[in-house]
Amino acid sequence: MQAIIFANRTGDELAPLNSHYCPALLPIGNKAVIEYTLEDIVKSGISQIKLIVSSQAKEIEQYLGRGEKWGLEIDYFLSKPQEETGLILKRLSLVDDENYLLVRGDIFRSPSISQFIDFSMDFSDDFVQAKMANQNAGMMLLPAALPYIADIDWPFSPHFDSTSVVTLVLHGRCFMLDNFRSYMDANLSLATNELPSLSPTDRSYLSANPQQDFYVGAKAHTGPLNRQDGWGIIGENSRIEDNVQLKECIVIGSNCLIDKESILENSLILPNTYVGEKLEVRNSILCKNLLINLQISGVIQINDQALIGANESLAKPGDNKTGSITKGLLFIILILSLPLWPFLSLYSSIRNAFIKQAEHSTISDTFIDNLGLTFQAWRWNIPGAIIARLPQLYHVLTGRLDLFGDSPEARYATGKELRRLGVLGPVQLLLDRTAPEEERQLLEIEFDADPRATKYLHLLWRAFEYKHKF
Template sequence: MQAIIFANRTGDELAPLNSHYCPALLPVGNKAVIEYTLEDIVKSGITQIKLVISFQAKEIENHLGHGEKWGLDIEYFLSKPEEDTGEILKRLALAPYESLLLVRGDIFRSPCIAHFIDFSKEFSNDFVQAKMENQNAGMMLLPAALPYIADINWPFLPHCDNKSVVTLVLHGRCFMLDSFLCYMNANKALATNELPSLTPNERSYLSASPEQDFYVGPKTNTDELHKQSGWGIIGENCQIEEDVQLKGCVVIGQNCLIDKTSIIDNSMILANTYVGGNLEVSNSILCKNLLINVETSGVIQINDQALIGSNEVQAKSSTNKTGIMTRFMLSIILLLSLPLWPLLSIYSSLRNTFKPHSDSNAEKSTISDIFIDNSGRNFQAWRWNIPSKLLSRSPQIFYVLTGKLDLFGDAPEARYSTGKEDRRLGIFGPVQLLLEPSAPEEERHMLELEFDADERAIKYLHLVCRACKSNAQVIASSL
């Protein structure tokens, strides 16, 4: 038997936290949610996994690899965000009578998969509906469940048809992670040992609480925890300065710095976050510069690094990955193109005067964009307002020569830069050459992922050819 894990939620319910984490990678007790599902699947004896991903797919692949850590063989399958399960299964071309486990990997539940499979096999002709805490537990077994596969779509909808349905009530806790409060409660449940057979991996230390302890990761420096009235989980490589007060249930991610005399009360500090001195945080989730009130779901973005902010180096190496010979050729091309610039300016002005469009850039001969360079700094760049995307970006070759951008890379527009700290940015790429600037971010992500998956040595040449063909069609249609 093999398993199909669905990890294609967008996490809009948790915005703007979903700009840092997709639901499958949300840390619960300093471990991604999907890792608990993988560990549970391993206990059932399944080793073959098809993992359906969409939003932040590259981050999921980088985090899980091919499953070697768990003794699994993970094969990734790209889908649209929250795509209908039936459509996904059609494209997977599965054998119609093969026994398959379908399970959501972006919700958090107590270990139960082995028990569910064993029970379902006893009712091989019926759909076994898994319930936990009176909720859909997000799992089913094919082929019996085939008529009911919509039940595993996100968001979950109530199941109304009771014919040929067997309900299995599973013991344990189940968290949908569809609100800040639910996410906080999932971490609290783990920190207070409310989930059977799940215990934090960190080493246990006594606190002043007679009932609960701290679980602390390696390379973490703390003040005297046995004097703290709070309890909870503290990740690895953290620094908790002296006179910091920890109250109630506290969950702190890895690589965090809590400065002197701060008070953390019943709150979560997610990985790579700095909390400033003399700051009191209560009933909140902190993620870098986001302060989220759990009770009201209110979100404040803090722009003062002295209060809260990122505790990691965001800037990447500014080394230009474009070779010296390529840059030499580009400098020649840029110089040779300079005499054409007056003609392009005239053409652009005439075109946009006599064929105006509805957008704000219709009457401009050039368009200015805010870019982020490969060192994480903002700068302003311009392009010609003409249909040819290749030719319109020719002035931006200058930024390749100065090392701000690569020749080929992800789109450097600032408004689409979230989550790209580890990726190179360039003037040419699939998004820049094949999509309009107004294209939805979802479409941009999908196109970048498809291009990443292309392992051909000539994929850049193929991209340029596609861009030329597309531009020729646009120009022909405008004549």
């Protein structure tokens, strides 16, 4: 049996937190959501995984690799964000008479997959719908579930069939992670040992509360936890300075710094976050410069590093990524190509005079440079995307654009606001202006997920072979 895991949610319900994490990679107890699903699948005896990913494909593949850590074989398949399950399954070319486990990997549930599979095999001709805490548990078994596969689409439908199918009520808790409260409750429930057969794996330390413990990761500096009234989870490489007060349930991610005399109460601090000196944080989620207050359901972006911020060095969008050697070669190419420009302009004018669809002999592209400024850059309206874009190389030499980078319209995906923009890329070279937005998105996702170090050379070779229609 193989498992098909769906991790293609956009996470718009959690905005702006989804600018830092896609739902499948949200940390719960310092472990990504999807890891809990993988561990549960391993316990069921399944070793082959088809993982459905979308706009965050690159981040998920970098995090999970090929599954060696869990003894799994993971194959990645690209989809549109939150695409219908039926359309995805058609592209997978599944064997009709084989069993497949379908499971969402971007929600958080108590371990239950083995129980679900065993029960479903006893009712092999019936669709078994899995419920947990009176919610859709996000799993089903093919081929019996084929008429009901829409039930696993995200977002879940509120309707649940109670008459024509077999219902299995699973013991445990299920968190949809579709709002901040659900995400917070998942973390606090794990830290408080409220989830059956699921506990933090870090080393435990006594707190001042006799009923609860702290679970502390490697190389964390915490001070004497047995004097703290709170309890919870503290990630590896985190540091809690002197006179910090921890109250009620606290979850602190890895690589965090909690500065002296601050107070944390019933809060979640996500990885790589700095909490400033004497700051009081209650009933909140902190993620770098985001403060999400659960009492008032408000989100504040704080730009004062002395209060909260990223405890890491981030690449700045304005930093130039095109090296001086590359710029020198581009300058030579640009100079050598100048005598050809009149002929290219003449060819473009003559060619487009005989093509009814063509509007002009040149095309003006709208760019947003790497400083966030909008400008126009022209190219010839001729076949051969690389030659047509020769005039735009000037903007690489000035540092406004990179040689290779995203197209301006590629900013549809979570986490791309810090990505570099460039003259050459898969969308720029392999698609024309009339290509549907969905096709552009899938091409960007496919290129991001390509692990080859030579993928830019392959892109240039494909561009030479590709026949454009302008």
